[in-house]
Amino acid sequence: MFKRVDRLAIELPISNNPDPNGASAVQELLGGKYGEMSTLNNYMFQSFNFRGRSKLRPFYDIVASITAEEFGHVELVANTINLMLEGSTSPGAPDSTPLRIAKDARMTSHFIESAQTALPYDSMGRPWNGSYVFSSGNLILDLLHNFFLECGARTHKMRVYEMTDNNTAREMTGYLLVRGGVHILAYAKALEIATGVDVTKLIPIPSLDNKAFETTRKWEAMGEQRRLYTFSDKDYQQIAQIWKGVHPDGGKLEAYAGLPGYGGPIPELPDLPEEFAPGISPEDFLQIAERLKRNAGL
Amino acid sequence: MFKRVDRLAIELPISNNPDPNGASAVQELLGGKYGEMSTLNNYMFQSFNFRGRSKLRPFYDIVASITAEEFGHVELVANTINLMLEGSTSPGAPDSTPLRIAKDARMTSHFIESAQTALPYDSMGRPWNGSYVFSSGNLILDLLHNFFLECGARTHKMRVYEMTDNNTAREMTGYLLVRGGVHILAYAKALEIATGVDVTKLIPIPSLDNKAFETTRKWEAMGEQRRLYTFSDKDYQQIAQIWKGVHPDGGKLEAYAGLPGYGGPIPELPDLPEEFAPGISPEDFLQIAERLKRNAGL
Amino acid sequence: MFKRVDRLAIELPISNNPDPNGASAVQELLGGKYGEMSTLNNYMFQSFNFRGRSKLRPFYDIVASITAEEFGHVELVANTINLMLEGSTSPGAPDSTPLRIAKDARMTSHFIESAQTALPYDSMGRPWNGSYVFSSGNLILDLLHNFFLECGARTHKMRVYEMTDNNTAREMTGYLLVRGGVHILAYAKALEIATGVDVTKLIPIPSLDNKAFETTRKWEAMGEQRRLYTFSDKDYQQIAQIWKGVHPDGGKLEAYAGLPGYGGPIPELPDLPEEFAPGISPEDFLQIAERLKRNAGL
Amino acid sequence: MFKRVDRLAIELPISNNPDPNGASAVQELLGGKYGEMSTLNNYMFQSFNFRGRSKLRPFYDIVASITAEEFGHVELVANTINLMLEGSTSPGAPDSTPLRIAKDARMTSHFIESAQTALPYDSMGRPWNGSYVFSSGNLILDLLHNFFLECGARTHKMRVYEMTDNNTAREMTGYLLVRGGVHILAYAKALEIATGVDVTKLIPIPSLDNKAFETTRKWEAMGEQRRLYTFSDKDYQQIAQIWKGVHPDGGKLEAYAGLPGYGGPIPELPDLPEEFAPGISPEDFLQIAERLKRNAGL
Amino acid sequence: MFKRVDRLAIELPISNNPDPNGASAVQELLGGKYGEMSTLNNYMFQSFNFRGRSKLRPFYDIVASITAEEFGHVELVANTINLMLEGSTSPGAPDSTPLRIAKDARMTSHFIESAQTALPYDSMGRPWNGSYVFSSGNLILDLLHNFFLECGARTHKMRVYEMTDNNTAREMTGYLLVRGGVHILAYAKALEIATGVDVTKLIPIPSLDNKAFETTRKWEAMGEQRRLYTFSDKDYQQIAQIWKGVHPDGGKLEAYAGLPGYGGPIPELPDLPEEFAPGISPEDFLQIAERLKRNAGL
């Protein structure tokens, strides 16, 4: 089971300028084959389908707890897209063509299917789909897959980072490069313990250091590249059996129970009358308040 | 963000008989257009994309907290499939054709892609995909969608229930019929408060009462059809503003913070040598134990 | 625009025996790449997109009127599937597993997504999709496509005919072989008039004569292989400029305004309580009657 | 069966300016999940698959007759796209790059796959597919689906309206907002009669009145929001049992046998030599005329 | 089996200017329904699945040898896309947004999924898929399909030619128009021999002569429109039984064993540091050289 916390993984800065095509590029990191929907669902299914859990608990705990972190990453990327789209259009009567910019934007779905918000699609509008999930049941093969998947995801993040200077996008991408780096190392160490092969020496793939990306630096300065969290109140603590030892950067790996200590508010998305969203007029709102009261038996 | 709990929504009975084609049918409830992957992702994206949250908090809380419950439902259906497949084959040397039954089974993916476990596909093997997500941003429309989606999901559950007498499948389906019924009512009440239209009178769709399904009864006797949980330690408590009043069955609606008090262990899936899963021999295991010790600096 | 007539292209015999896997095979003729959804939508889009209509009217009329006939073919195949599924299951309480046969049937969608009725899928459950439509705007190329498409469709019909001896399936397939043969010849003649090349000599592809299929014979005895209808009250009558001359079997080609003189009733599908379809109890029915009266102001 | 009429639902104005990206947006209303291909095929399959028709005839007649109207809507949207693309390019020798604008247009399919005409795709080029069809066989659930589907379709129309000021697009969209409004009300009333719940009070969703869209007004002034047609010569007349009473705007609901009295010519699409469409030269044309004469035995 | 030759079908000129949207259009000729992936895989599967080979050897040889030529065409189109993308971006630190142009380009996949190189997608980013393969086993039907497929492919090439004046694109397209013309004629002649119907008279479809495209002319001057190659050292020589006689342009058809005498070098793609491709630094390179030596036992 899962419990939800109404908090974002980090605080996202508000975009200075709407960047709809940038938001479209960021969709790759959400619904692409190497996006967060993929990491989430791969690990989720692998944790459901894990064979021999009692004997291989530390490996299970790694996969199961990273699953939980990935939910937060899906949430973070989705909120980034939403903020990047903010301000793309202005209210106006339908006959004033208030959504005119959408016609030439790369992703019309943002404007027609949703009210300028995120969808489970990649940067070309192709829906995320279940064929992206790998869950063979062979532990070594699944770990190898995850190691590869995270390296692929890192590459895509690095490239999307280079496509837009939007500050929300960069803040999110920098943070996820650091956390994705943790997952790469976690799967590499798991592979290493499972096989004895020193896979961590392959890291980083691509070889460019995270430090080359400005928004990673504060997180690395904080040591976030060395921390793995259980994302659970009490469970999955055997991650510490794998997540132990020395980081390639020299620091000490630290496993923590629970969530990171930081985080940010979930951005408030304002009314967008030109999208009929949420489509609740002041009068409607009064009536709703009235009905809520009545429902509460007041 | 999300925190994970290493516990299943309910305790699942172990199947008496392997039921691979039954498991294939149950895939519809996991990866079908009206399966749990769909309810999960619809509400997850709607909660990310919610406009006007501060003014419409009770509605947001309903959508956001049900999202969290749905994760547990995805987990429950996946575990059910795994248990239904248990025992389908027996170990044997490759030349003894140990997977021979798979050739005639409906879903070869269970045997080739995974080690007799769940995948994000429907009962025909079609991958779940992001085009199943609806997130318009218009509150009334999204609630109407969710109400419809849950009624569709109920219909599919009722039909799959009738397709197999496997006790794991029935236990899961009975429970989800009850909890799905809660979600139907929650969206109906939300719609009613948002619009003043008494949508709850449409319930149940289809009109057959949950009581017609044996495995629903103990949950209804417990009152689970009247309880909505926040699935959060502290957040989403304004669900109680909507989830209040009287259930169509006459009892009182009750909103709870946190998770339900019950739950069950996550089933242990044994080794399946004929699937090379997890593929860790006793010798491997000893070496792994050794490496874990070394990693721990012992 | 289109007008609908509540009549089936031919009278369909009632199946003696339910044949769910046969119905699954027949789905190929409905939603397959060479099924009736494809012929319908190809000609529909080509007629919408026709360039130079005023100068090339007879060609336009051929494509436009065959579109209209294809609607009736989609309807006929769908009704066939429905009749083949009839009687697959018997009513019973959910706990008596009344849909148990569905678990091992080839197409679970017939039982879960619909109440044992047709869906826009092929025989493997793959949804029909718009990539099957060809509409290049080049007249010769579009006609060549249509000629090929109809030959492909003929081949699939011949093969499905050989897969089941269900009498409803055979009646439908025999009739459509005859009518499909008309369309093949129509496009061949259109190509011939457009280019001067005697394409009709390629017919039939495959070379087996329709007469080899028992249920074609009565239609051929009636001369239906020589008739083309406008499927319109007043329009598309220039089909007669192309559909003129001698049939390869020696008879005279005849173009008719309107629909064929024959036809059959649309089969009545009974209640299926085990599918909750239509899900209207006798009590509900009385209330509906009451509400209809009230609505009528009585 | 269906009969075709060579007339468009309304007269479409000729676009002043080509608007290829606008045409790409309008594709959503044709081949999108909530476009006219979806409404058409949903109702078509539901009418084929209707259980208990003889007892529930007014409901069947509603679904069956709206199906027929939807064909005309598919046709209308397709013709709109064609007119919006008109004039996008000019003829020229291939080496003069006459299709150069297509390279940067949103939908290259309009220029490569077709000769600047409509295709069964959505605004992102994703093909329409059969997974968009819902046909559960449960009457209430199917009606609820249709009510929701029409509200979703309305939302998409409203948003596309706001994306382009192209007059053809607006004329079509305004008309379809009015007619779609009729379908919403029809399904709402059907639901109401089937269940007794006053669903019509939910209307309109989104709450913005059709009158906010300039091109709806003349149709509403004519009363088209209050008329439902059988789109049949003789059948489906029991729509009048449901389509009776008072419109939310106060006027009287009127059911008509047949088609609306108005309509427009199907636009003539000129030669487009740079697309080789129709690709018939003046010399070819003379030869065709000659062959037609010969074929006619003259 | 297949043997590979490290040579390109023709020498490709280097593009003067990067043309990313042109490259996106050219993707249609690679991964589109009528692109080279389709011709390749259609003929490959038909050759695998050929029934009655010993009696129908000349037909088999035609299909089997054209398969081999198509591999080279896939390679040629892919290399064209790569050259068209060359120079789209310049190296720079990630924070200088070196991939900024990609955000507004039509095909973000070129920049995120690959390092500015070709992918098996069409011009809208839709992946090539196996439903594009037709392999009925009926010889006449398969030949008719191939004839149609090649005419469709020709049309798409002609249209893409008109979309960009990029010299690499034009050189490739001109050559493939000529070679595609050979395949059209080959299938037409095969059909003619199989049926006696003079299908070659339908050619060319569309009717515009290849000579209208500047870059075809040198190949036609060389006579490449009249030559068919076995693309094999020793096999498939019975193509000469079909590929014999007179070309519509009057020249003599010539069948050759082996590959054409011309060809070009495979373009060298330089480092693209902003894409981390190949991602091998000078230091890495030295180490690799060292390891290669060690591996060689030096």
Added chain:
Amino acid sequence: MFKRVDRLAIELPISNNPDPNGASAVQELLGGKYGEMSTLNNYMFQSFNFRGRSKLRPFYDIVASITAEEFGHVELVANTINLMLEGSTSPGAPDSTPLRIAKDARMTSHFIESAQTALPYDSMGRPWNGSYVFSSGNLILDLLHNFFLECGARTHKMRVYEMTDNNTAREMTGYLLVRGGVHILAYAKALEIATGVDVTKLIPIPSLDNKAFETTRKWEAMGEQRRLYTFSDKDYQQIAQIWKGVHPDGGKLEAYAGLPGYGGPIPELPDLPEEFAPGISPEDFLQIAERLKRNAGL
């Protein structure tokens, strides 16, 4: 470019018994995400898109030459499927339902779309598609992908081996396990030389030795697990710089120019009148022979 050789990679034994559902399982090894179409197309695109070839030639040669071998593997699996289907049905008049067994078979496509032969689909009938191709341009990442892909492919082969005892299937699978093992090692060694990390120690994944599969043994006895071929007359010989040293089994790695010395005839597929394939009657055949003569100018 590619040259074709009319020879199969190995001689395939003729199946004793038709095994249509086994053939359906084997489809996974052809058109599945981890089937031969995937290995082929991944390496083909990576070889087209290779950056820095002149400096990294041995790596290019590995990828490019394995591409060529994979064509032969696609061919081998397709021919296996064809042989497994042989004898599934017997000729008979259409009214004798000669294809009746197809109705209950897992893959109706084998019988409707093709004449009991292979298609580019996986074991569930899902078409192979281009989203399965990975071509990032980063050398290490692409090699890591290929190493993982081959391990996934090995797992699927091992599982399919266990699903049927059909001797054709086993002969093919055994051989491909050996050759796939070569590719795994080749990519592992390439990774090792590129990074210095001893990835070969991870092998084999899954850990079960090839020797556990009877049909691998003769190939291993021949030493085929230690040989890599260029599959080219003259090119790609720098594979020897990587493919050098000692095999994990102790023998010496050997690189060869050209194809293996062994091979087998391509099976002849007989007439299948019940599928109308090839559909050439004895009379047709005489006429064809006549036309071939005439075409040859005899």
